[in-house]
Amino acid sequence: MDTVLSLLLAPEGSPLRMIDVAKAAGVTRQTVYDHFSNRSEMLTAAIQHFGDQLDIDTRLAPSRAAPDGRSRLTAYTQAMLDFFPAIYPLKQSLMRMGPGDEEAKSAWEDRIHAMKEGCAAAVHALKSDGDLLDHLTEARATDLYFTLLSMDGWAHCVLENGWPEADYLAEMQRVTRLALVKP
Template sequence: MPDYGSSQTREHILKASWDLIANHESSLKLTEVATKAAVSRQAIYLHFGDRAGLVLALVQHMDETLDLGSKLAHVRAAPDGAELLGRAMRLNTQFWSAVFPVARILEAAQNDDAALSSAWHDRMTFRQKTFLAMIKQIADGGELSPDWDIEEAAGVLYATAHFDTWRELTHHLGWTEDRYVVAMTRLLCRALLRRS
């Protein structure tokens, strides 16, 4: 008999949820997750509280699975602002490519589904804070253009790296990952960095 309270069960539920939402564009109904994970709905409630908790745990699990923390540390270890922006755009396109099926559903459902909207808002807030920290680092290094204050520049970086922008360029206009990185880095460097 499976131990429904175990960490392995939790991981199994998260993997089943990711598979469902990525492969079938599921709205992540708990009955579907329970069936896919071969657990009871009660096991899902035990680990995540409710559907909103499951969805939020799923997007956080995606970050952990993709090792986002160490990849962000690599971005922040850049020796200068131009390299930081280039590394940020490389990570941005790699991240959106990896989570595209899930991100598409979260973004599309944000006005119709409270749980999915909460998860999307949580991730966007995290991204805003992350980009703000990057811009502060550039400003602390004396490289931010005097045309910008830190919050405005962070807003520009956030909007430029947003899922909608990335999707338009890579999926609708057919840009390759390399073209995206080069073009967006050039744009951001010219817009945000102090001219020497």
């Protein structure tokens, strides 16, 4: 399990053949099949495992404890950007997977979309405070917020173009505020 993850997260974009997993775990290929009936199941289990050991509740506590909508938005934005460095390598690996690994990608999508509930909660808090821009419904604002918090955008700026993470965070705080909150 951990072996699968370590291979998945390895800097070298390995194709992750079953034989690789087996070797890395010090067993034979067939033993791997004793634990997971097929490749998809193995990958989804690994993704699940990854998500579990990520301590989501702890990292989201500040957001939930925020006293008002504005600070909740800020806290959630920060929490999300804090996740990205840990999550992104896995996403990269998943994107390298071929057809026949659709299940695994679905498992990933599920995890990501769970993040959207946090967006919705922050937006709802804003709305309750009367601080959400008038022309945005809660649903629209949630979509928009989720869109702005794009992991690809983060990767583009921070990983590809060398922004300091703090700078990217500051920009996102500014932009999300402008995009959603009444002046």
